[in-house]
Amino acid sequence: MAGKKKLPLSGNTAIxxxxxxxxxxxxxxxxxxxxxxxVEKLAExxxxxxxxxxxxxxxxxxxxxxxxxxxxxxGARVFTASSSQGIALMYEIMFIASSMRLPIVMAMATRALxxxxxxxxxxxxxxxxxxxxxxxxxxxxxxxxxxxxxxxxKIAEHPDVLLPVITAIDGYFxxxxxxxxxxxxxxxxLKFIPKKVTWRVLDPDNPVTMGPLGxxxxxxxxxxxxxxxxxxxxxxxxxxxxxFEKTFGRNYEPVEYFMMDDAEYALVAMGSVAGNxxxxxxxxxxxxxxxxxxxxxxxxxPFPAEEIxxxxxxxxxxxxxDRALAFGSSYGGPLYGDxxxxxxxxxxxxxxxxFVAGLGGRPVTFHDIKTMVDATLAxxxxxxxxxxxxxxxxxxxx
Amino acid sequence: MTAQLPGWKSLPPGAxxxxxxxxVEYKTxxxxxxxxxxxxxxxxxxxxxxxxxxxxxIIELDKPYTxxxxxxxxxxYEINYDYCxxxxxxxxxxxxxxxxxxxxxx
Numbered sequence: 001m002a003g004k005k006k007l008p009l010s011g012n013t014a015i016x017x018x019x020x021x022x023x024x025x026x027x028x029x030x031x032x033x034x035x036x037x038x039v040e041k042l043a044e045x046x047x048x049x050x051x052x053x054x055x056x057x058x059x060x061x062x063x064x065x066x067x068x069x070x071x072x073x074x075g076a077r078v079f080t081a082s083s084s085q086g087i088a089l090m091y092e093i094m095f096i097a098s099s100m101r102l103p104i105v106m107a108m109a110t111r112a113l114x115x116x117x118x119x120x121x122x123x124x125x126x127x128x129x130x131x132x133x134x135x136x137x138x139x140x141x142x143x144x145x146x147x148x149x150x151x152x153x154k155i156a157e158h159p160d161v162l163l164p165v166i167t168a169i170d171g172y173f174x175x176x177x178x179x180x181x182x183x184x185x186x187x188x189x190l191k192f193i194p195k196k197v198t199w200r201v202l203d204p205d206n207p208v209t210m211g212p213l214g215x216x217x218x219x220x221x222x223x224x225x226x227x228x229x230x231x232x233x234x235x236x237x238x239x240x241x242x243x244f245e246k247t248f249g250r251n252y253e254p255v256e257y258f259m260m261d262d263a264e265y266a267l268v269a270m271g272s273v274a275g276n277x278x279x280x281x282x283x284x285x286x287x288x289x290x291x292x293x294x295x296x297x298x299x300x301x302p303f304p305a306e307e308i309x310x311x312x313x314x315x316x317x318x319x320x321x322d323r324a325l326a327f328g329s330s331y332g333g334p335l336y337g338d339x340x341x342x343x344x345x346x347x348x349x350x351x352x353x354x355f356v357a358g359l360g361g362r363p364v365t366f367h368d369i370k371t372m373v374d375a376t377l378a379x380x381x382x383x384x385x386x387x388x389x390x391x392x393x394x395x396x397x398x
Numbered sequence: 399m400t401a402q403l404p405g406w407k408s409l410p411p412g413a414x415x416x417x418x419x420x421x422v423e424y425k426t427x428x429x430x431x432x433x434x435x436x437x438x439x440x441x442x443x444x445x446x447x448x449x450x451x452x453x454x455x456i457i458e459l460d461k462p463y464t465x466x467x468x469x470x471x472x473x474x475y476e477i478n479y480d481y482c483x484x485x486x487x488x489x490x491x492x493x494x495x496x497x498x499x500x501x502x503x504x
Contacts, residue, residue: 101412209415221406
């Protein structure tokens, strides 16, 4: 694939280019910072005649996703995007989209939830969506953000899956930051994700009822189906990423391992902060002889529990960086909760500790990462019984 | 109650109902606690129950009826108990007080 043209694109623009390449039929969205420039760019593509799609201007995110549900039910390839309060307002319809098994793709530029009102980045909105039945991915480069949209349609529209997919990037840190991106052209994208309606749609010649009442005799069976669809989504993710690599030359895994071959310690992270951790590993930890690696979780739902547990089982201690809080939970941060149960349900004794950092756009500095690494190293020779029961709140003023 | 119904593996994804008109198979009467009963002697065939019933469960029949007092009607109103939910609107609206709500015993 050498010699292909690269463009300097922000994360949001990279996502818009991908939706254009996917030849989406309907874009239904409501502006919200820091997502806005995704749909702004798409509206520009449509206005310029570069993309033949219906742009639905709605009065709220609740309506944005409702219109997306309707369009998808009619057989359209649908795209939407949102952030923070927008995701919160969509919450009701997110469950409906996944339960109705509609392969909508939504880009999320993650942002802190109010109050106090805050337009900066953390994972509060992303984590709030974690039980809505959507497949969820988080990128950490703009190229990956671009590619994820193409991958998302591949997974969403697979007849064994038929689930909506969230492709997330960190607000500002990625959404408004420019990196070189090699855009996938429409022709090659559509070879990878041909436009074929694989789901039941509204059709006057074959009438169906969608979204009916599910009485106690029927409801549970459909939830059981969704559980299975999530399991299938994992299989399809693996097939899709393999085919993606063959086609486009870029390899994605549910979990990215960075300098893990000889690692004795690791930090688990998602999104842009993983970049800071990588830099810390190379510039600081390894120079000091600390065998530190990074486990970056790309696929959050379905959670790659097997792989994470496997790699953790060989380590002396692990720290999990959460950029959100699960208030009142038994663990602290949501990523920590999933990591803990993935490991401990399999009887792995490695001590795993939680760091909550970077809420509401608070920078996660080298100094912060050093604090986390030091606290992780301090668990060397310990077991899970010795792990602090409260997360470390990194960078907060006492 | 659910053993004879299809399992999750054989149901269409997303609870899509693929047979048009199959709603009639879902008998909605079983949440009824009171059952409306029309007294054909008192009924004046005004059709108000038919008009007000939110479920369309009042049936208008071309069935003659003669009261004990000798009054002849060409029509008779009956209730489709498969779908009547027992809301009591018919009884409330009946100007002749010809509909009684009696306790449902199953």
